[in-house]
Amino acid sequence: MGLFDFVGNIGKKIFSKEEDASSAVTNHIAEDNPGVENVAVTVENGVASISGVATTAEAVEKAVLMAGNIEGISTVNVDNVEVLQGELAGEEEFYVIQKGDSLWKIAEHKYGNGAKYTAIVAANKEVIKDENKIFPGQKIRLPRNL
Known part of the structure; x- marks a missing residue:
């Protein structure tokens, strides 16, 4: 599926230290879950890698935007998300x-x-x-x- 690039130094600030980022971003997506079951995010060097099972491609796109519009995230990787229906937008x-x-x-x-x-x-x-x-x-x- 691939990588999505974002401006890393803007957006909602939800974590202060990178060691807190993975759980903070996972919780952020889970709060308004757009349709990704078993969502989990790992953050390393500004790259948020999302895993889980998405009901639709739209659900993945929304999760990507939720993660990418967080301060400190410059790239979102969705290679570990299984999409049950649809194709991701370009x-x-x-x-x-x-x-x-x-x-x-x-x-x-x-x-x-x-x-x-x-x-x-x-x-x-x-x-x-x-x-x-x-x-x-x-x-x-x-x-x-x-």
């Missing part, structure tokens, strides 16, 4: 928030209709807790076929 289905972006502007550019930002929020509910609090460098999923 990088073109992800978007990195730029300075000055709003979800409305992103939806307007991607779908031709800014009001479709609500679909972006729904597709990223695990990483966008408040639609007014997105930040440059944050990576999100862009739903297909809207």
Whole structure:
């Protein structure tokens, strides 16, 4: 499946020392579990390696974003995740928030209709807790076929 790159020095801070990172990231994903059974994460040198069984490719993508949008994580590896249904999206289905972006502007550019930002929020509910609090460098999923 592969590796996904992130900006490692931004995002939600959930651990201070790398020795606490594996359990902190595992717990973070488990709290809002997007559909990955037996999820476990090991973190080493900024690389979060996720393992488990995902019900869908979308569940894996959400787990990747949950882990990658944490400060201190620069790469997410999903080679040890079994996907029961679907194919993972390519990088073109992800978007990195730029300075000055709003979800409305992103939806307007991607779908031709800014009001479709609500679909972006729904597709990223695990990483966008408040639609007014997105930040440059944050990576999100862009739903297909809207």
